[in-house]
Amino acid sequence: MQPHREDQPHREDRLPARDAAPEPGETPSRRRSWRRASQVVVILVSLPVLVLAVSGIALYLYGLGAPSPGAVTRGRDAVWLGHAWVDGRNGGAQVAALAARLRGTGVSDLYVHTGPFQVDGTLPTSLYPRAGWAAGALRQTLPGVRVHAWLGQRLDPGLMDLSSARTRDNIVRTAAQVMTAGFDGVHYNFEPLDSGDVGLLDVLDRTRAVLPRGRLLSLSVHQLEPLPGLSTASELVLGRAALWTAGYLREVARRLDQVAIMTYDTAQPTQALFSGYVRRQTALALTAVPPSTTLLIGVPAYHEPTWTHHPSAETMRASIRGVRLGLGGDPRPSFGVAVYVDFTATAADWDGYRRDWGAPG
Incomplete structure (x- = not known):
């Protein structure tokens, strides 16, 4: 308690009485308007923070429990590979090293970075x-593995625009173009992409029509809203949050052979919260993706710290634990994890993948 000072006015002297005359230009209705506006501001600031706090508790609880013994690889896993495989930087030595990493695991698909698209959807063959050498060498060294052309671009202002019919035309033509290099499929990646985007659906439908029979169509997609209200709260507190609805993911997935949820860059600060987040994403995706489409949960194997990626939290171990908890006893065979990305993955990442996810039986 502060000591009383005689030279300070009493509280009654500092504050005007309720029936005191208003300041010049001030009216009772204006004072009420200011109070209402202040209350609205407090609510708008406090509500998102409260939602995020409650979600943190929920995600921690989701991360608890013991994974089912049957929640292990089904031999449908994938790895994203960098551009060095198609531009000449990698050769036979790198093929042999990758084969040693993957042999005996559940990896069946490789997404090889072949783009990026030009912003108009074209792609120079230069x-x-x-690419043809890489596709052939990888298949020869890893029999049964399929090699896909990974094509993508940013959808930020001034870059690619999927609302443009000309751009979509070019994307589809490029998909047909890269298939002549001998790939087993096309793997798209467009970011950030709002839930409900109709341009994407058009691209997928038309790409399917131009792919040769037996070739695969796949896509990396955004995360699902893990808890009701979190998307709105995240947008108010953190900016844009491109979280998809389960309904939109279902519409996208039924057009694909494989869909990979990019379950990383979550801004979760601890392994426990990250495991809970991955568990929730996995469980939601299992309800949205039809069994006829292979569902892959992206797991991080990169270590650069950013405000959305805390390497000490988003670990291979925490990610695989979340996947196993979310998968539970679901027996579907068309399920796997996708490792991002080969050129940053460490020996510890691969050891964690093998130890915690296992090898196919």
Whole structure:
């Protein structure tokens, strides 16, 4: 308690009485308007923070429990590979090293970075001069593994625009173009992409029509809203949050052979919260993706710290634990994890993948 000072006015002297005359230009209705506005501001600031706090508790609880013994690889896993495989930087030594990493695991698909698209959806062949060699060498060294052309671009203002019919035309033509290099499929990646985007659906439908029979169509997709209200709260507190609805994911997935949820860059600060987040994403995706489409949960194997990625939290171990908890006893065979990305993955990442996810039986 502060000591009383005689030279300070009493509280009654500092505050005007309720029936005191208002300041010049001030009216009772204006004072009420200011109070209402202040209350609205407090609510708008406090509500998102409260939602995020409650969600943190929920995600921690989701991370508890013991994974089912049957929640292990089904031999449908994938790895994203960098551009060095198609531009000539990688050769036979790198093929042998990758094969040693993957042999005996559940990896069946490789997404090889062949783009990026130009912003108009075109792609110069000069960007992937060794794509044919890479596809052949990887398949020969890892029999049964399928090699896909990974094509993507940012959808930020001034970059690619999927609302443009001309851009969509070019994307589809590019998909047909890269298939002549001998790939087993096309793997798209467009970010950030709002839930409900109709341009994407058009691209997928038309790409399916131009792919040769037996070739695969796949896509990396955004995370689902893990808890009601979290998308709105995240947008108010953190900015744009491109979280998808389960309904939109279902519409997208039924057009695909494989869909990979990019379950990383979550801004979760601890392994416990990250495991809970991955568990929730896995469980939601299992209800949205039809069994006819292979569902892959993206797991991080990169270590650069950013405000959305805390390497000490988003670990391979925490991610695989979340996947196993979310999968539970679901027996579907068309399920796996996708490792991002080969050129940053460490020996510890691969050891964690093998130890915690296992090898196919």
